[in-house]
Amino acid sequence: MSAYPSRPSFSDIEIAPWNDIVGKQEALLAQQLQYLNAHSAFYKTKLADAKVDLSAIKRIRDLAQIPFTYKHELRSSLAAAPLLGLHQAASQSDIVQIQASSGTTGSPAYVGLTRSDRQAWSEMTARGLYACGVRAHDLVLHAFSMSKGFVGGIPMFQGVAHLGAIDIPIGADGGADRLLIAARDARPRCIVGTPNFLLYLASIAPNIIGMPATDLGVERLIVGGEPGGGNPAIRQAMETAWGAKCCEFMGGTDLGCVYWAESDDQSGMYFVGPDYIIAELIDPETGEPIAWCEGATGELVYTSLQRQASPVLRFRSGDHVQVTAMGGTGGRTTPAIRCFGRTDDMLIVRGVNIFPSAIQDVVSAMVPTVGGAVRVVADFEGHTTQSNLKLLVERANGQSEELDTQMARQVETRVRNALAVKVDVRMVSYGFFAAPGAQKVALTLRKMPDLTAASATGDR
Structure with missing residues (x-):
């Protein structure tokens, strides 16, 4: 049962008037730019080389004067100054947690979190989980990998706890059998995991626990981490296999565990972290900004706000998306998207x-x-x-x-x-x-x- 049946969102920022959100972002942007110039050797050099006049960056549209940050630049930064790179912008004594990417292109990329950064990540993740239907006191079966420093592991656990729900941290690395046994014993209301893995769990449930997944009482499947959650055929297969509603979310190691998340209207994934991240939409070929409007397509570019340890500025994510809505039911005012591919792929x-x-x-x-x-x-x-x-x-x-x-x-x-x-x-x-x-x-x-x-x- 919902602990907050009347709450349309976890945070008021998700339903604030869009102009108010933009105003808050621009105030935080000015603070973030000054912080980078003072604390990040990487960005101090990058901005100076590009002859960027920080005093002229007052509006989000002014970000176009700043060059993009590319993944290969961050990899070079990490190689030049292990462990957290030249873009580390907080002292080692202030860092309380380090996460790692999957490392599919070589050595994992590490990001640091201060106590404030960790709080921001947990807050955004909780907002995303709430949008997807998780509520305080829900049992949540954790089917993402809990190992290797992936953001779907400990940071997801922390987000579940921040929301006030109860994480059952078996993890995908605990094995399919153990996850299904936990689902049988605990009867969780929600499961978080990758779409293909949750489909697989449902397919083997009768052999492992002697009953179909539809008998386990799961009401919500919250999926991310790989393509498939937004695929109508895969989504329908998951919902049929579990007898549960499926919602998708998206995040990334450089910025947070979750910052896009679907709500009950299933109109796409809403932006749930506008006070921690600025999201721009650009033409992937020309790099020119594209206005946020329903039906627009482009690549997402991110700028950290309120970030201390491993901030990024105009980071090209490589995620290609379509804008599916501008605000939605329950008073949501932020854009919603579907991701249809990545530049790297x-x-x-x-x-x-x-x-x-x-x-x-x-x-x-x-x-x-x-x-x-x-x-x-x-x-x-x-x-x-x-x-x-x-x-x-x-x-x-x-x-x-x-x-x-x-x-x-x-x-x-x-x-x-x-x-x-x-x-x-x-x-x-x-x-x-x-x-x-x-x-x-x-x-x-x-x-x-x-x-x-x-x-x-x-x-x-």
């Missing part, structure tokens, strides 16, 4: 930009004709190819190999019609790809797996 196939998540959307919509699991095999240098894109698609459960040619042609046609890209599809056995677990599902493979093996990356 984008491939260019004969001149056409394509995101693997868009291919996943097409294939998952074909279930039960196919199994739904798909991998893009980008076995070429860089991100550009003049050849057809190779796809591996799992057969439907129990489907005969004799139908492979027919099914492959169907997938090829659907992808070509939807995305204007030619693909060569190879069908593989149901369960060929490893069952989802603590690691995020990688939709792109950089080399063709051994198709004669029982499984490419493990058995399901």
Whole structure:
């Protein structure tokens, strides 16, 4: 039951008039810029090299005078001054927590938190969880990885506690069996985890605990960390498998565990941290600002506010989004978005930009004709190819190999019609790809797996 049935949001800032929010952001921006100039060797140098006159940065629109910060710059900063880089802007004695990225491109990227930073992260996470339907005193089964310093681990736990809910910290690394046993014993109202892993848990529940996931009493699935939560087919599959409502959120190691989150209207993920982050929308090709309005698409750029230890300024996230609403039910006034891809994942196939998540959307919509699991095999240098894109698609459960040619042609046609890209599809056995677990599902493979093996990356 909701402890606050009449509260439309966790914080009043989420429902404040938009002009008031912008005014607060601009006041905090002036303070943040002065702080960076005084405490961050990285940004002091960067601003001086760009000849930025800080006194001229008074409005959010003035941020366009400041050069972007790119991920490779932060990696270089970290390498130049381990552990937290030249952009560390708080003394070591003030840092109380360090988190790490997944490190998919090499060494993990570390970010520091002061006590104030940690409070801000917990506050934003609590706002996001509240938007997604979590309430004080709810039991929340924690199915994100609890290890390796990922923000879905300890910071998510801290956000649940800040909200006043009760976290059951089994974690994906605790194993699917232990999570399902905990769900059977505790009957949590909410589960947090990645969409593919929660789907997998539901699929094995009868074998592990002798009952379907729909009998466990879960009411809310709160998902993030990988593509799929905003995919209608995957969402419907999760809601059917659990008999629960699914809401999506989004965050990132550099800025916080959660700062976009979906509410009951399911119009997209609302911005829940406008007093801690400025979010700009830009044209990913030109870098020019794009006005926030329903239907607009672009790349998200972030500037930290009130951040002490590892602040970022005009950080290009690589997240490509569509604005789905400007405010919503319950008095929400911030933008809502859906993320449809990342710059790092984008491939260019004969001149056409394509995101693997868009291919996943097409294939998952074909279930039960196919199994739904798909991998893009980008076995070429860089991100550009003049050849057809190779796809591996799992057969439907129990489907005969004799139908492979027919099914492959169907997938090829659907992808070509939807995305204007030619693909060569190879069908593989149901369960060929490893069952989802603590690691995020990688939709792109950089080399063709051994198709004669029982499984490419493990058995399901």
